[in-house]
Amino acid sequence: MNSKNIAHDEGLSAYPHPDGHRQAAQLELRHVSKRYPGQREPAIGDLSFTVPAGEVCVLVGPSGSGKTTAMRLINRMVPLSGGDILLGGRSVLDREPRELRREIGYVIQQIGLFPHQTVAENIATVPRLLGWPRERVQKRVQELLVLIDLDPGEMASRYPAQLSGGQRQRVGVARALAADPPLMLMDEPFGAIDPINRMKLQDEFLALQQKVKKTVVFVTHDIDEAIKMGDRIAILREGGVLAQYDTPRAILARPADDFVAQFVGADRGIKRLSLTTLAEIRLLAPDGRAPSRTLPERASVKDALSMLLTAHGEPLGVLDGDQEVKGLVTLSHLERLIAEEADGDEGETAQERPAADGRAEAAEAQTGAEA
Numbered sequence: 001m002n003s004k005n006i007a008h009d010e011g012l013s014a015y016p017h018p019d020g021h022r023q024a025a026q027l028e029l030r031h032v033s034k035r036y037p038g039q040r041e042p043a044i045g046d047l048s049f050t051v052p053a054g055e056v057c058v059l060v061g062p063s064g065s066g067k068t069t070a071m072r073l074i075n076r077m078v079p080l081s082g083g084d085i086l087l088g089g090r091s092v093l094d095r096e097p098r099e100l101r102r103e104i105g106y107v108i109q110q111i112g113l114f115p116h117q118t119v120a121e122n123i124a125t126v127p128r129l130l131g132w133p134r135e136r137v138q139k140r141v142q143e144l145l146v147l148i149d150l151d152p153g154e155m156a157s158r159y160p161a162q163l164s165g166g167q168r169q170r171v172g173v174a175r176a177l178a179a180d181p182p183l184m185l186m187d188e189p190f191g192a193i194d195p196i197n198r199m200k201l202q203d204e205f206l207a208l209q210q211k212v213k214k215t216v217v218f219v220t221h222d223i224d225e226a227i228k229m230g231d232r233i234a235i236l237r238e239g240g241v242l243a244q245y246d247t248p249r250a251i252l253a254r255p256a257d258d259f260v261a262q263f264v265g266a267d268r269g270i271k272r273l274s275l276t277t278l279a280e281i282r283l284l285a286p287d288g289r290a291p292s293r294t295l296p297e298r299a300s301v302k303d304a305l306s307m308l309l310t311a312h313g314e315p316l317g318v319l320d321g322d323q324e325v326k327g328l329v330t331l332s333h334l335e336r337l338i339a340e341e342a343d344g345d346e347g348e349t350a351q352e353r354p355a356a357d358g359r360a361e362a363a364e365a366q367t368g369a370e371a
């Protein structure tokens, strides 16, 4: 692994990032196992994977597959039975658990804000524990409230009961980010939120992650959420067995086995289309007429497909950033592209796959190492 990904091998507090953010740290699970006292089968048998610094890894799997256990092993809320976990190249076993946890943001469903503390006090929890000076804590709280899109003047002095579920969850994220931890653990963070607000929180978190670029382990049992949130997805099955670890695209294109294929769903073809934008595909040339229906090029191929299904054969205009019609798509054109891609996949081995943004290669190296 690239040594520049390893940000914190000599301890974290000594390395504030030049732009005010700490760098994210690489996380590596090495042959991790966990057997709870009195349980016949281990909750996790032998789990290994690496999350490169600054990426979101989604742990997904059925209930009881060991997702929460894996998270709690990372921050030592649960003791390891075997193996090791390295954060920034350093074993978590060498760290004092409390000190370690202050460097790992933790967000859970039903967030567990302190009910008798204000929003500002909740967010300030870890900075205060770390003994930051008062002004620095206040400045950080303001900054975080802005970052999560809550008006500091209005929200800082409210109590958790005076917030909506979505607002509480945002405050939970802000609290976890407060001391700028190199790693965030998020265990079904949006699980209790209604679908519309959940989608909003997902989008907001992705936008936030663009800014803070933390290493994130995000747990969900919802494959759609995993596909949306993950740079990589680790699919677990019972016993904490890693069924597949790869990018969402690769998992949808090539599920490792029947379990994964079933888990991602029979509609994985459609799900793949939701990951491809209209900017990424070959368009038909505009024919000079103004199309009656249009989509921006950042919309997904899936969006285009569903619009075309009710378009009575009319082509759909694809708009560039200047709202100009850049090209057209029709149902038969999409069909052709999908067929071409399916043909391309058949003979394609993992090695031949283009390293889209340099990540595919690293993913391969890791999945290979674990097989």
Ligand code: ADP
Binding pocket: 036, 037, 039, 043, 061, 062, 063, 064, 065, 066, 067, 068, 069, 070
């Ligand atoms: P998930 O988060 O994927 O639903 P968990 O990590 O909570 O899975 O649980 C994995 C397995 O470990 C389950 O079989 C569960 O019953 C067991 N388990 C979890 N926590 C404990 C515990 N504190 N004591 C005993 N068994 C546990």
Ligand code: MG
Binding pocket: 067, 068, 069
């Ligand atoms: Mg769980």
